[in-house]
Amino acid sequence: MEAHKKIIDFISKHRRFYLSCVMISIGISRRQALQILGKFKKEGYLTEVKVERIPLELNEYGPARRNPQYKVIKDILMRKQKLPVCDRDKIWKTLRYLREFTRSDLIRLTGCTKTVEDYTRLLSRHGYIRSLGQHSREKIWTLVKDIGPKRPHIPEGS
Amino acid sequence: MKKSFAITNNVKRFMILVNDILEAPVGIERMALVYGDPGLGKTETAIWWANTYSKDAVFVRTKKLMSGRWLLEELVAELGESPAWRTSDLFRQAVEALAGTKRIVFLDEIDYLTHDARVIETIRDIHDTTHSPFIFIGMHEADKKLKRYRHLYRRFSQIMRFDPLTKEDVVSVVKQICEVQVDEDAIDTICSFGNTTVAVLYRWAERFERIARVRGLDRISSGDLDNKKFRN
Numbered sequence: 088m089e090a091h092k093k094i095i096d097f098i099s100k101h102r103r104f105y106l107s108c109v110m111i112s113i114g115i116s117r118r119q120a121l122q123i124l125g126k127f128k129k130e131g132y133l134t135e136v137k138v139e140r141i142p143l144e145l146n147e148y149g150p151a152r153r154n155p156q157y158k159v160i161k162d163i164l165m166r167k168q169k170l171p172v173c174d175r176d177k178i179w180k181t182l183r184y185l186r187e188f189t190r191s192d193l194i195r196l197t198g199c200t201k202t203v204e205d206y207t208r209l210l211s212r213h214g215y216i217r218s219l220g221q222h223s224r225e226k227i228w229t230l231v232k233d234i235g236p237k238r239p240h241i242p243e244g245s
Numbered sequence: 246m247k248k249s250f251a252i253t254n255n256v257k258r259f260m261i262l263v264n265d266i267l268e269a270p271v272g273i274e275r276m277a278l279v280y281g282d283p284g285l286g287k288t289e290t291a292i293w294w295a296n297t298y299s300k301d302a303v304f305v306r307t308k309k310l311m312s313g314r315w316l317l318e319e320l321v322a323e324l325g326e327s328p329a330w331r332t333s334d335l336f337r338q339a340v341e342a343l344a345g346t347k348r349i350v351f352l353d354e355i356d357y358l359t360h361d362a363r364v365i366e367t368i369r370d371i372h373d374t375t376h377s378p379f380i381f382i383g384m385h386e387a388d389k390k391l392k393r394y395r396h397l398y399r400r401f402s403q404i405m406r407f408d409p410l411t412k413e414d415v416v417s418v419v420k421q422i423c424e425v426q427v428d429e430d431a432i433d434t435i436c437s438f439g440n441t442t443v444a445v446l447y448r449w450a451e452r453f454e455r456i457a458r459v460r461g462l463d464r465i466s467s468g469d470l471d472n473k474k475f476r477n
Contacts, residue, residue: 118334126327172300184292184304194248196289197296223451236323 090115094123098133098163105156107141117152124157132166133157174202179238182216182230189225209241246450250293251418251443255281255407259290262403263298266378267347274400275378278355280387281407284442287382291351299349306353313367316358320350320371336371343375355381359390369397410441418443423450425457430467 140151295302317335
């Protein structure tokens with residue numbers, strides 16, 4: 088966690104930087120730096136602009152190590168720290184576990200009522216879930232695009 | 246039909262088990278096994294518990310072909326980390342994310358992993374290193390399959406079998422989910438069919454309400470049920 092904070096602090100002061108700069112200025116291993124920067128890249132805060140190679144040192148073997156250059160594309164300080172769990176989080180988590188579900192299943196298991204209808208409609212419109220058919224009067228839905236434990240970001244009113 | 250989660254005796258026992266695991270003092274293992282016949286609501290109970298009482302519970306559904314690396318990768322991803330490439334790093338990531346927290350990990354369909362000692366022992370390693378609560382959810386003979394791994398089995402401080410629903414459970418569930426009143430003789434009719442699970446009761450509640458709507462009834466008795474038609 089300490090390394091996380093230091094890297095966020097480093098990124099907030101630079102617009103472009105190399106992996107090696109992060110390693111040297113913070114004093115963490117290459118692997119750890121790559122993991123954390125990879126996470127930020129996946130979350131959409133960074134992008135890789137070019138990749139250089141670090142020449143091997145004496146007694147080092149294998150291919151030359153990558154030294155990617157990153158560009159900041161979104162303010163890292165805007166990154167939200169663990170927000171309280173909301174209805175949409177619960178619904179996304181539950182539908183990922185169930186894979187096939189009806190709206191009643193989601194209401195029963197999450198305890199959310201109105202949000203279920205609105206959110207499933209939004210997810211369906213954005214292609215995350217699809218209707219498989221009907222069971223009595225209810226639609227059966229299936230998850231078609233699983234993007235991981237964090238729910239997809241769908242702007243309100245889209 | 247009321248869209249609420251039905252509380253049965255099994256659910257109450259499950260809640261006590263999870264509380265005991267979470268409150269276990271240092272020195273008492275925090276592993277538990279929950280198993281039982283299909284359709285009794287083990288997985289749904291775990292999901293409902295996670296949604297109601299825990300903000301950061303992790304739920305991993307195991308797969309038949311799962312290897313140790315695959316399991317670690319899924320666990321790390323569910324813990325909100327970006328999975329590393331090396332297995333050793335994955336293990337370290339899982340330990341770092343779990344150590345010192347009360348994040349509860351549910352492993353569903355644990356029977357699938359019983360064929361591979363390395364996978365099972367990896368879970369034991371993570372538990373021993375982090376002392377995090379792990380709850381295994383398995384099928385009806387999961388306890389027998391896991392007994393082969395004596396070091397793991399010894400760590401189960403709680404073992405719970407999801408029992409088939411009793412008549413008392415059926416009455417309670419129907420009362421909780423059905424919007425029309427159901428007479429006791431109708432309940433007896435349901436029970437006489439055998440194989441009464443929570444999933445079956447949800448279907449029955451739907452039928453009761455349909456019959457009540459079509460025939461304009463406010464109570465359902467066994468006379469309103471055409472046994473041959475409704476037999477499962």
